[in-house]
Amino acid sequence: MDGVGIAFITLAVLFALLVLAVGAFCLRRYQLRSALGTFDASICLPPKGWRMGVCRYTDKHLEWLRLVSLSPRPRYRYLRSSLELKGWRNPTESEKTRIQPGAIIVSLTYEGQELLLAMKYDVYAGLSSWLEAGPVIGIGTWR
Numbered sequence: 001m002d003g004v005g006i007a008f009i010t011l012a013v014l015f016a017l018l019v020l021a022v023g024a025f026c027l028r029r030y031q032l033r034s035a036l037g038t039f040d041a042s043i044c045l046p047p048k049g050w051r052m053g054v055c056r057y058t059d060k061h062l063e064w065l066r067l068v069s070l071s072p073r074p075r076y077r078y079l080r081s082s083l084e085l086k087g088w089r090n091p092t093e094s095e096k097t098r099i100q101p102g103a104i105i106v107s108l109t110y111e112g113q114e115l116l117l118a119m120k121y122d123v124y125a126g127l128s129s130w131l132e133a134g135p136v137i138g139i140g141t142w143r
Helices: 003-034 121-132
Strands: 038-040 042-045 049-051 053-057 061-066 076-079 083-089 104-110 113-119
Touching (some): 104 121, 113 121
Antiparallel strands (some): 038 053, 053 061
16 A cells, blocks of 8 residues: 555545544434423533533433533533522623523522523523422422
8 A cells, every 4th residue: 555545544534533523413412402301501600601502401400511512411410409590681792792692691599609591581481480390498309
């Protein structure tokens, strides 16, 4: 084999790996979007700023997964009974460039720390219903 053949094989393998990575990313994104209880939401953590991702409701947790990742595990996981909804507001001009268009900023507290999520208003209605539908402290099985 000459140098041209080795270079061609190397480029073909790299291209195949790139196609597999893009395919895996698209499959993960499709699975996240098609599952019940998932929605697009950016998260703001004070030192890191805004990150785009997908939130997922479970029976006891609100999970946030990175948008650009192949990991099936959530990056952040919040216990439902420890989340407290504070309200929502419109984004500032600087925030509008970092979050999805038409989103609102939802303020939550989790174990005393502020948590900001950017989501569509109809998704906010679902989130507030999910939080309010949890059992009252002392009556439910998990609070």
